Amino acid sequence: MSTFSKENPKEIYESIKRNLSRAVKDRKHSFHTPVFSNINDKNTIESRVVVLRKFDSKDMVLNFHTDFRSPKVADIKRNKNSLFVFYDYKLKVQLRIKTISNLNNQNSLAEEVWGKTKLFSRKCYLTEKPPSSITNVPEDGIDKSLQGKEPNKEESEKGYKNFTVIQNKIEEIDWLYLEASGHRRLKITIKENIENFEWLIP
Numbered sequence: 001m002s003t004f005s006k007e008n009p010k011e012i013y014e015s016i017k018r019n020l021s022r023a024v025k026d027r028k029h030s031f032h033t034p035v036f037s038n039i040n041d042k043n044t045i046e047s048r049v050v051v052l053r054k055f056d057s058k059d060m061v062l063n064f065h066t067d068f069r070s071p072k073v074a075d076i077k078r079n080k081n082s083l084f085v086f087y088d089y090k091l092k093v094q095l096r097i098k099t100i101s102n103l104n105n106q107n108s109l110a111e112e113v114w115g116k117t118k119l120f121s122r123k124c125y126l127t128e129k130p131p132s133s134i135t136n137v138p139e140d141g142i143d144k145s146l147q148g149k150e151p152n153k154e155e156s157e158k159g160y161k162n163f164t165v166i167q168n169k170i171e172e173i174d175w176l177y178l179e180a181s182g183h184r185r186l187k188i189t190i191k192e193n194i195e196n197f198e199w200l201i202p
């Protein structure tokens with residue numbers, strides 16, 4: 001991000017897209033694990049870290065995966081407004097990205113992505129009780145027969161019904177660049193694939 005003009009909105013926009021694309025593949029990129037926030041049934045905010053699984057730079061969509069039984073899924077059904085926060089220390093950049101979330105469970109997209117999901121990752125979707133259930137003992141919720149090992153293909157398939165791809169359509173990006181010589185802040189609004197740029201006081 002250091003080799004482009006911090007005064008040129010289009011170059012900034014391209015650098016954001018470049019870094020989001022990189023972060024999907026590079027597990028060490030800080031943008032790989034953003035904080036995702038949404039509104040719960042009490043109209044208060046829930047935030048948590050998720051793994052950025054896909055960035056579609058053409059349609060401007062960010063994807064992550066979750067368990068259909070987790071409370072955030074029911075919350076998103078009620079209210080699709082959501083927000084990602086990314087921060088990278090080396091880039092000195094914070095991104096606050098407003099999105100509209102869309103759930104994919106037991107449909108063609110979920111099936112396609114599940115097909116590419118490794119057995120070890122499929123294990124996350126095999127808890128017997130739903131995520132966030134109260135338990136009397138500290139445990140991971142997965143059957144004892146699978147403790148410390150990967151499920152085989154057949155065992156892993158039980159997780160498919162829980163596997164959910166959340167697609168998040170970007171509506172607005174707030175880019176903040178912190179630099180001793182002068183901070184910069186740019187608001188990018190995206191409507192029907194057309195970007196609008198506005199400088200903000202940081």
Ligand SMILES: Cc1cc2nc3c(=O)[nH]c(=O)nc-3n(C[C@H](O)[C@H](O)[C@H](O)COP(=O)(O)O)c2cc1C
Binds near residue numbers: 050064
């Ligand atoms: C590094 C890291 C990556 C995570 N990735 C995901 C993820 O991709 N999807 C997910 O649902 N939860 C992920 N989690 C767990 C969530 O942060 C959260 O604890 C969990 O989803 C329960 O959230 P909820 O009660 O709001 O539904 C991750 C946690 C960490 C620390």
